[in-house]
Amino acid sequence: MKFTTSALSAMLSASAMAYPGMGGDASAFHKRMAEVSTKEKRDLPPSLDSATSQVAQDIKDCLSTATSCEASDTAKTYVAPALGSKECAADQCCIWDYVTSDLVAIFKDCDGQCTEAARQSIRLGFHDAGAWSLASGFGGADGSMLISGNEKDRVENNGLQEIIATLQTMWGKYKGNGVGAADLMQHAAVVATVVCPLGPRTRAFVGRKDGDGSSPNGLLPDVHSDADTLIKLFEDKTISAFDLAALVGAHSTSEQDVVDANFAGAPQDSTPGVWDVAFYSETPDQNASSAIFKFPSDQALAADPRTKPSFDFFGKNVNGQAAWNDDFARAYVRLSLLGVPNIDDLVECTKVLPSQIGSFVIAPNSCKAGNNTSSVSSSAPSSATSGAPYASSNTTGIYSHPASSAKTTSYVTKYTTSTKTTTKTHIITNKGSVTKSYEALTTTTVCPIVPSRVLTYEPTETITKSVPKGFFAGPNGESYVFKPVITPGPSYSLTYASCKPKTVYTTVTVY
Template sequence: MHHKYFTTLPLASLASLAVATPYETREAAPGLIDDLLTGILNPMQQLIKDVLGGVKSGINDEISTKPLVCLTTLDSCCPWYDVSAELTKLFTETNGECNDNARAAVRFGFHDAGAWDKDSTFGGADGSLMMDFSEESRSENNGLQTVRTVLRSVQAKYKVGYADLAQYAHNHATITCPKGPRVRTFIGRKDATQANPTGKLPDVNDSADNLIALFQRKGFSAHDLAALVGAHATAKQRFVDTSAAGMPLDTTPGVWDVEFYNDTLNNNAGKNEKVFVLPSDKVLSVHPQVKDEWREFVGNQPHWNEDYAKAYIRMSLLGVQNLKDLKECTKTLPKKKNI
């Protein structure tokens, strides 16, 4: 709002990608991800570049069940089959829609990755919000404490990296919600060694111009921003107006659909009869750089899913320097659901 070495990489090195060392030093990574995707690229770097450039889709519907014998030394995605099964139980309502854990996991992925911009030498998608750096006590992270505890229990059980789990959980939650896209999902990030920087996340009362500028410093266009805020399709507000705590931001909060775009256009900022409209969403919906794309998403689920997936992949890789070492594990996510 939010990548040739694999052909020669030793199998033992692949195994190490599945479990990140919590305090392994992360190199400073100022500059946009695009600056890391120049020159001779390995297949993973090339894939990421192609997705961000629109050459390939950010959605991958490949699905695989966990093999009877799944060795991390042969496939670093192995533990993620079990993580996926656990998250499915944690994120799904009895009616098949996504629940409060899922919608919080979507927000958690944004807040962990989004605390970064092109001038940052640390931060981004590094798992710091899930780790012991006290970020959960920051006011902008109000409401994420419960899902943080849930995700920490998953991490403790399966010993996967914090940074990877924060983004994996976002992508899993997205597909747990009916109609959501299977966003390409990468593992192999390095975990944080310190708290993310402050002042890098959007404010619900900020102007559209400031929000666009904030996201541009992370590498997102106004078009990308229009797609990313659609994640509010499954959101509920709790702290903007405590008198309306729990009100959804669109009329179908258990479904990953485009009703949010129409609901925002047709209601005033604040509490309405059925939905709560964040001031930031309202001003973006009518801003000259955003409004045309916003209206394009109304009634067009495939368009939004594609644009969201592409933009969120960039979000999920903010501040990640070791792009060549990543592995795609989208195949471990659940299949997409329709109503």
């Protein structure tokens, strides 16, 4: 568990530090690396290379480092006219202010950190735009992830189905006002990034044409790929190793759910609700918390000489946060325009983005129990903290359903190692003349435990009368999902944990 204070404003004003092994100060080194990167790219996406509008020139300038791809202002000052008014209809960005408000509502958690929906939107924007290459001829940021009926079911898109459904609903709400699927996904990714504390206010453009089919297969990276494979894959998207190192930092706010189901919910750094540079220092650190789930591809990039300097710089220098934000914004603008055929039709709508959060403290007691899944408040498991309609509980956290007239007793035996907790739960139920006993052998990932704080578990809701695979069956056929509860003592509240314990049920025995 990690409580962090980060101040982007301090980083922006801090004196430059010499980069290890390089002459000059950090800002000079970073600018030189960006210039080298621009030369290495060789190509702009073809549609951008041939575009001639003022917006197209602004984009070319920011990609060439002549200007920044971050907003010139860190604070939002734009106030949209009333929705449906002539003034709103005359401003192409007006409707996007209303879309942005809806997005912020699902991206900002009650403790100020960014939510699972924000994390998923960042990944979704990448998956929609990244399915493109110089040779593909189609795909890219075309909205196919929302439009196509089957693209969401591809293996590489596992875990995105929920946010796709959410954005499809939002698209249905606003498409009558000219909001396209392609723009919605890219705008959602940019909004999510700035809603995450310390994240950049990346310049936002709308006006993309929606596609009419699925994107090409095989153009997204694999978490098991080596650095050379990844770098070549992205070079074919006109994205250099330098920009790839900046883009992969989005894993700062990532939690994996599908790479290894046994560790579902495990973060890629210790602060997944904050857009900080912990990912860059913790990925190569062999002594980093075991609760952090490191992708082999990220570790490969952290070690490769073409991308390691960026990991070192972002993760180890006082300028690292500001430098990463600048580089990420530039790389993401490029990514978000891959495959877009009508660059000259785009309009910049950066003014509707939320203000940047330049400093942030992950603090306890900032959320009330039940407001979100990242916060808990409990002195013992109870129906009040679980948010579920349970009639009774016992000290083991096993609940009986209110519809049941059964008398239930239970006890738990537990064995804990440094990485796993194996628990056997024994439940004895007496209902009428029938006595049944259930045993569930469980293996639970162990999160870092702050001294004097204890991790325990409680059911959150009865989800079905059937017994789906992977869930523990209760005395009357109920099945339960579990959530982490931290209970070091009476009335203690905690709003942040560096990982989410997950319970995997390997056997359920009835006798």
